Amino acid sequence: MSRLEESGVTERYRQGQARIGARLSALVLGSWRRTFRPTDIQGSAAEWIDDVMPAVRESRGRSRRLSGAYVRIIRALSIGSTLPPLDAEGPTLNATTLGDLADDFADELDEPRRRYDNGPTRVLIDADDGWPDSDRESEDRRATVSLSVTGPVRVRRYANELDQRGRLDDPDFLRDLARITDEAGASAAGAAGREALMGGRDLVHGLAETDSRIIGWARVPDEDPCWLCSMLASRGAVYRSELTARFRNTGRRRFDPEAPDQYHTNCQCVPVPIYSRTDWIPPESLRYQRDWLRVTNGLGGAEARAAWRQYITAQRRERRANT
Template structure:
C-alpha cells in the first residue's frame, strides 16, 4: 500500500465515522422525545424520522465510498472507473480531479501535488445498483427491535414488578435507565444502517472489478479485539492463486468475517490491488502482538487470549 493510500484509507474511515456518529447523535436526540406513556405513538414518530435520516445518510455514505474507490484505484493501479452518477464521455481523468472530488466529500484540504495533471485511464465499469428496498427493510427491522421493542420489553418487566416496589423514585430511575439504554442501542443501529451504503458499494464493486485481488480491514482508532484481529490479517484474496502468495505467517480469515460490522463499529473494508500489500502501522502492530499473545494456542483458545490482551490494553490506554 502506498503512503498516499494509507493516508487515504485513514481519511476514508474517519469520514464514514463522522457520518455515522452524526446520525447516531441525531437519532439519540430525537429519542429523548419518546415517552413510555405513549410508546407506540411517540416511538412511531421517532422511527419514521430516523428512517428518513438513515436513507439520507446511506446515500451520502455511498457517495463517499465511490469517491474513495475511484481515487484509491487510480493511485494503486493508474486506472479508475467512471463517476457513480451520470455519463462520462472522456477516456481519462486527471489525478488531481479525483483528489479534489475526494477532498470535497471528505471535507479535507485539497493540497496541490506534482502529479495532479497525470492522466488516469477510465476502465469500462458498471457500478452495482443499491438495493434500497432491502436496505430500508433491514433498517426498519433493526431500528424497531433496538428502539421501541426493546423499550417496551423493559417497560413490561418494570411494571410487572411494580406492586412489589415501594420506592417510586427508584422505579422512575430504572425506567429512565431502560429508556436511555434503548435509545443508545437504537442510535448504534442507525449508525450501522447508514454506513451500510458505502460498505455494500465497496464490497459489490470489488467483486466485479477485474483489478481487485481481494480486501483488507481498516480499523478505527479504538477497535474491538475482533476488528483488530481481522485488520492484523492483511488481505483476504479472491482466488486461491492470489492467496498462495500471502506471507506464510499471515493466518487465513473467512472472507465473510471481513465484511461483518457491529453497532458503532467504524471499521471499513478496502480493495486490495497488489499482492505485495503493506498494511497500516496499527494493523502491523496487531499482527505482531497476535503472534506473541497466541503463541502455542489455536482456535478458540487463541481468540480468548487475544481478547483478554486487547481488552486490557484498551482499558489501560483509555
Template structure:
C-alpha cells in the first residue's frame, strides 16, 4: 500500500490478500481434517471418513492416514512399525461446511483494522504532528515509511490468523459433532505467550456427555507410582479455550478419554506454574507467571 494513495492502493491490496487467505484457508481445512483423522485413529482405533465427498470404505490403516497427513503438509514420512494396523471408519459422520461468507467478513475486518486503518491513522498523525514546509521533507518521508512498516506487520499477523481460521473451526465443530469426543484441551506452539501457556497448563475441559468409545487406546496418564494424577487447579472457561490473539499458533484438540488429560507439554507448564507462583495468588501470581514466560521466549 502507498501512504499517499490509501484508498486506491488499499483496495487493490485487500483484494489480493483476501484471495490468498481463501486459498490458505482451504489448505488449513485439509490439514485439520487429516490431523483429526490420524489423531482420532491413534487415540481410539477409529477414524472419520475423508473430507472429500465420495464412496466411504469400512476401514483404512494407520499408514494410509499418515500418508494423507504427509501429503497435505508436504512433509516426508518415515515408515512406522504399526502402519499396517487396521482402523475402522465411522461412516455415519458428516463434516461441517465452511462458513465462507462469515470467514471472508472476518478476514476483511481484521485486515482493514490492522492494515489500511492503522496506516491512515499514522499518516494523519505524521502530517499534523508539526508544521512542515514540504511534503518531501526527509523526516516526514521516514515517518511514512515507518508507518507502512508498522501497518504491514499488523496486517501480516491478521492474515496469519485468518489463514488458519478454517482449520481451527473444522476441528472444533467436527469434534463437537463427534460422539467419541468427551472434551478439549489447548496445545501451544513452541513459543507461547503467558496467557496461552497458562491455558495449556490446565489440561482438559470435559463435556457432560459420556464417551461412546468407552475410553481411548492410550494408557491413562499417571504419576510414577502408577496412580492417576489429579489436576487440582480449576479448568479454564470454554470461551477462553478457543481465544486466539494475533500471532498465536495454538490449537484446541479433542479429548477421547476422561482419564486425566495432561500432555507432556501441559505437565511441564503445570509444574512451572506451581513453582513460579508458589505463595502467590490472583494478580500477583499472574504477574509472576507472565514475567517467567516472557523471560524464556525467543
C-alpha cells in the first residue's frame, strides 16, 4: 500500500476541479448552440440562462464539496487535526481517521476508494473551527451577470456595430453575426466554468475568517499556466493577513493583477491552504519563484509584470512548437 501524501492529494484535487469546470463549460456551450438565437437576443438569452443556471448551481456545489473534502484531508496531513464535515447538521464525532477522510475525498472525486498504510492514523476534529457560509443568492447573481456579459451582451454589442454596415439579408452580415455568436458562446462557456470553480475557491479563501489554524495559501497552477497564473503561483505562500486586509480595504472583487484570489476565465488554478510554515509547497511554485527573481531582477510593478509576461509567453510558444 502507498502512503497518503500532500502532493498526490493536491494533484488529484486540481484535476478534479478542472473536470468540474470542463464538464459545465461543455454543457453550457451545448445549450447555447441549441437555445440562443442572434435574431432574438433578449428572448433567447433569458431562455438560455434559465436552461443553464441549475447546472451552474450544481457544479458550484460539487466544487465546494470537493474543496471541503480536500481541506479536511490536507489539514489532517499537515497538523494532525481537521475540521468538522462540511455542512454537517447536529453534533459530530470528536475524531476520525486519515482513511475515512481519504474515502470522503475519493467519493467527491468519483474515484474508487483506496487503502493507505497511514489510513488508520487518528485525526482529532476541531469543533471550535468551521466553514465560511455561502451566499447562494449573491453567487447566482454573480453567475447570471457573468454569463450575460460574456454571451448575449457581447453578441448585442457587436450586432449593433455590424448593423451599421449591413442588413439581415446580407450574406456577409449574417456570416459575421454567426462568427460573433460562436465566439460569444465559447466565452460564456468559459465564464460558466469559472463560476463553478469559484464555489471551491471561495470556500478555501473564506477560511481566513473561520479556521484559526490556517495561516495562508499557495496557488497551484495547471501544467501550462498563463503569465498571470504563473506570476501568482511564484508568490509561494500568501499569508492570511494579506488576503483579509485586501477584502476589508477594497471589497470584492475588482481585478488586481497582484491579488492572490484572482482567477480569470478558463483558469484551472486552485488555492491550497497552508497550516504550517514548513508545509509542502508545490514544486511549480518554487520553480516560478526562482524564475521570477531572475527574469524581473531590477524591475518592479508594471515593468516586472511585462517582462514576466514576455518570458512565460515565449516558454509556452516553445512548448507548443515541440509537441
